[in-house]
Amino acid sequence: MSQTxxxxxAATLDAEPLLSVEDLHVHFAxxxxxxxxxxxxxxGSVKAVDGVSFALSRGEVLGVxxxxxxxxxxLGRAILRSVPATSGRIRFEGRDITDLSEAQVRPLxxxxxxxxxxxxxxxxxxxxxxxxxGHPLRIHGxxxxxxxxxxxxQALERVGLVPTDQFLHKYPSDLSGGQKQRAVxxxxxxxxxxxxxxxxxxxxxxxxxxxxxxxxxxxLKRDLGLTFVYVTHDLATAKFFCDTIAIMYLGxxxxxxxxxxxxxxxxxxxxxxxxxAIPEPDPTKSVPRxxxxxxxxxxxxxxxxxxxxxxxSKAFEICGWESRDLRDLLERHWVAHRDEQFEQQRGIVGDxxxxxxxxxxxxxxxxxxxxxxxxxxxxxxxxxxxxxxPTWSGVxxxxxxxxxxxxxxxxxxxxPPLYDVGAQQVACLLFRPEK
Amino acid sequence: xxxxxxxxxxxxxxxxxxxxLKVWYGTARGAVRAVDGVTFDLRRGETLGLxxxxxxxxxxLGRGxxxxxPDAAKVTGEVSxxxxxxxxxxxxxxxxxxxxxxxxxxxEPMTRLNPLMRISDHFFETIHTHxxxxxxxxxxxxxxxxxxxxxxxxxxxxxYPHEFSGGMRQRIMxxxxxxxxxxxxxxxxxxxxxxxLVEAQIIQILADIKRNFDTSILLITHNLGIIAxxxxxxxxxxxxxxxxxxxxxxxxxxxxHPYTRELxxxxxxxxxxxxxYIPGSPPDLIDPPSGCRFHPRCPxxxxxxxxxxxxxxxxxxxxxxxxxxxGPDDLIPAGGREPLQREAIGVADEA
Numbered sequence: 128m129s130q131t132x133x134x135x136x137a138a139t140l141d142a143e144p145l146l147s148v149e150d151l152h153v154h155f156a157x158x159x160x161x162x163x164x165x166x167x168x169x170x171g172s173v174k175a176v177d178g179v180s181f182a183l184s185r186g187e188v189l190g191v192x193x194x195x196x197x198x199x200x201x202l203g204r205a206i207l208r209s210v211p212a213t214s215g216r217i218r219f220e221g222r223d224i225t226d227l228s229e230a231q232v233r234p235l236x237x238x239x240x241x242x243x244x245x246x247x248x249x250x251x252x253x254x255x256x257x258x259x260x261g262h263p264l265r266i267h268g269x270x271x272x273x274x275x276x277x278x279x280x281q282a283l284e285r286v287g288l289v290p291t292d293q294f295l296h297k298y299p300s301d302l303s304g305g306q307k308q309r310a311v312x313x314x315x316x317x318x319x320x321x322x323x324x325x326x327x328x329x330x331x332x333x334x335x336x337x338x339x340x341x342x343x344x345x346x347l348k349r350d351l352g353l354t355f356v357y358v359t360h361d362l363a364t365a366k367f368f369c370d371t372i373a374i375m376y377l378g379x380x381x382x383x384x385x386x387x388x389x390x391x392x393x394x395x396x397x398x399x400x401x402x403x404a405i406p407e408p409d410p411t412k413s414v415p416r417x418x419x420x421x422x423x424x425x426x427x428x429x430x431x432x433x434x435x436x437x438x439x440s441k442a443f444e445i446c447g448w449e450s451r452d453l454r455d456l457l458e459r460h461w462v463a464h465r466d467e468q469f470e471q472q473r474g475i476v477g478d479x480x481x482x483x484x485x486x487x488x489x490x491x492x493x494x495x496x497x498x499x500x501x502x503x504x505x506x507x508x509x510x511x512x513x514x515x516x517p518t519w520s521g522v523x524x525x526x527x528x529x530x531x532x533x534x535x536x537x538x539x540x541x542x543p544p545l546y547d548v549g550a551q552q553v554a555c556l557l558f559r560p561e562k
Numbered sequence: 563x564x565x566x567x568x569x570x571x572x573x574x575x576x577x578x579x580x581x582x583l584k585v586w587y588g589t590a591r592g593a594v595r596a597v598d599g600v601t602f603d604l605r606r607g608e609t610l611g612l613x614x615x616x617x618x619x620x621x622x623l624g625r626g627x628x629x630x631x632p633d634a635a636k637v638t639g640e641v642s643x644x645x646x647x648x649x650x651x652x653x654x655x656x657x658x659x660x661x662x663x664x665x666x667x668x669x670e671p672m673t674r675l676n677p678l679m680r681i682s683d684h685f686f687e688t689i690h691t692h693x694x695x696x697x698x699x700x701x702x703x704x705x706x707x708x709x710x711x712x713x714x715x716x717x718x719x720x721x722y723p724h725e726f727s728g729g730m731r732q733r734i735m736x737x738x739x740x741x742x743x744x745x746x747x748x749x750x751x752x753x754x755x756x757x758x759l760v761e762a763q764i765i766q767i768l769a770d771i772k773r774n775f776d777t778s779i780l781l782i783t784h785n786l787g788i789i790a791x792x793x794x795x796x797x798x799x800x801x802x803x804x805x806x807x808x809x810x811x812x813x814x815x816x817x818x819h820p821y822t823r824e825l826x827x828x829x830x831x832x833x834x835x836x837x838x839y840i841p842g843s844p845p846d847l848i849d850p851p852s853g854c855r856f857h858p859r860c861p862x863x864x865x866x867x868x869x870x871x872x873x874x875x876x877x878x879x880x881x882x883x884x885x886x887x888x889g890p891d892d893l894i895p896a897g898g899r900e901p902l903q904r905e906a907i908g909v910a911d912e913a
């Protein structure tokens with residue numbers, strides 16, 4: 128992935144980015160038990176973050192947007208060194224913090240803090256707000272109770288939990304959801320950080336409260352000059368809050384650029400569908416029906432080529448068609464024709480779970496008493512029914528091999544890097560420059 | 563698919579008729595009035611969206627109309643399903659209705675499927691319990707057909723729950739609720755745990771159900787976008803009562819209740835241009851505010867509002883609304899329409 132240049136947001140910019148991330152990878156090993164038997168011990172890893180680069184200027188708000196399994200939360204944690212990076216560099220004010228020891232990281236935590244998604248889980252039910260919000264001060268060596276109390280009062284005022292004497296000795300169970308999230312934010316800002324990583328800070332809150340918390344974060348950005356990484360699945364709140372947007376899919380940034388441009392003119396088919404899928408509170412408008420099929424695939428075995436190709440309506444010849452796509456195609460055909468054709472056709476094909484592995488060659492086994500020739504005929508008939516199904520564009524040849532059928536896919540498929548498209552960067556082959 | 567008609571054909575096309583339903587729970591502090599006088603009808607093949615914030619009583623209402631409340635709950639009023647009252651029905655009779663007549667789609671599909679049972683066995687068990695006498699092959703065809711309508715391939719019929727993604731599990735749950743072709747289904751936040759693209763797929767499935775299954779749906783959600791997408795009618799719940807109900811287009815275009823209007827304004831969508839919120843928080847249902855329960859947060863509150871509960875009136879657009887702004891005038895005392903003087907609401911009282 129290419130180095131990302133810092134994009135000017137609405138914020139004022141220093142020459143040096145506050146935070147920069149270069150080709151960051153965070154892989155988790157799959158070990159032990161059933162999984163190792165399936166995958167073998169050598170190839171078991173999930174690339175939760177798979178080569179991410181960006182730079183964040185002081186005062187900028189970066190929205191990291193993706194569905195569950197996109198790696199957005201892991202990215203947020205890796206920035207704060209809560210999970211170790213497998214490779215790549217994280218720089219804070221130009222200083223490489225990737226390999227600092229826990230003891231070296233601790234002083235840095237004054238400067239970078241996290242706001243969690245679930246305020247109920249983020250607060251210790253046995254600590255009142257004085258203890259909970261003041262806790263980071265204690266960890267960082269402050270012993271004077273009067274100083275701690277004064278700092279807590281100031282932080283509570285800052286987040287609007289006033290009058291503070293009403294709140295200092297309240298426990299989380301006494302507070303509403305919005306008040307708890309304010310307390311979590313107070314705890315995050317009490318050390319005077321520069322950077323806040325906010326992971327879905329409003330998604331657990333009721334609609335009538337979300338706007339208040341977003342407004343508070345906008346105030347903090349303005350008054351304290353805070354820089355935010357806003358991790359979310361919700362493009363609607365991100366639109367309100369962010370200067371820059373990074374859309375993530377299966378561990379990668381697939382589109383990156385100024386929020387204004389991305390909302391006005393989304394380039395990646397994935398971004399386009401995310402935006403189209405949000406239901407508007409207006410019965411006269413409806414979500415289009417041509418949304419991507421399926422779901423985010425297993426990150427332990429990502430699709431070949433572009434990770435999004437199996438779901439993409441604009442996918443074409445070189446996007447990475449392979450064996451697993453053939454299984455999906457057969458299953459979609461049988462969903463559509465479950466009455467008439469499935470009963471007759473199912474027997475022709477043997478165990479289709481055998482197709483369920485990455486590979487540019489698929490061997491479709493014939494069912495008992497059937498031949499590869501019948502499979503060829505079946506595939507031909509499915510193709511004739513819907514010749515524009517993009518999977519076929521990646522099929523090079525279909526050959527009868529007696530007791531099975533061999534399907535070869537194009538070998539020139541490409542895993543797209545980020546291409547520059549105007550102010551945006553897009554990892555999609557539709558934007559591959561002409562050679 | 564065959565339509566299952568009970569012995570009692572419905573008198574009209576009303577499938578479910580709820581009258582003045584109240585559900586109270588006892589706690590150490592006093593009775594929680596989770597549902598406090600709710601009235602609505604659901605017609606055949608209709609989807610009614612029930613929207614409200616957490617603590618509004620919407621899930622309790624959803625359980626209440628299915629007779630699924632714990633024994634400790636005190637239930638009064640009437641829930642008439644095709645002429646039979648669910649509130650007073652014997653448990654055994656109620657149980658025989660669940661499945662073939664009444665269904666429930668849960669929020670968390672993972673926790674509702676037995677991880678040790680194949681999908682096929684879930685369906686065989688459900689079908690066999692309520693329709694004895696079908697052969698295994700008849701049961702299989704029926705299950706595969708319903709699953710297919712939800713987009714689950716017939717080749718996956720013998721898989722275990724863990725072999726499916728979250729969205730596919732929710733499709734399986736919906737198929738399981740519909741395989742006996744019930745007349746009425748409650749879907750309680752069916753997309754809350756799902757991602758936006760999968761949510762859109764499930765909403766489309768729900769929207770298609772009424773076409774393919776002739777089933778009436780009570781769709782419970784906190785998301786007004788989902789209501790707009792999938793429901794013909796909407797009921798807005800606040801503090802245990804329905805503040806407003808009516809045709810979804812009418813309610814969204816011309817909200818009659820100030821709470822509906824404020825809730826719509828505070829929903830953040832892609833077309834939102836400024837942030838808006840409702841001050842304060844939903845009330846404690848042990849000791850709710852007097853009169854109209856929204857009056858402490860209502861920008862339009864009048865002097866009459868805290869004094870008595872507004873009666874339900876029908877507007878020109880056929881919305882039913884409980885709000886004194888819509889009268890009736892002969893019940894409002896002199897000076898009752900003057901603005902209510904109140905203290906400002908601080909963060910101390912907010913949600």
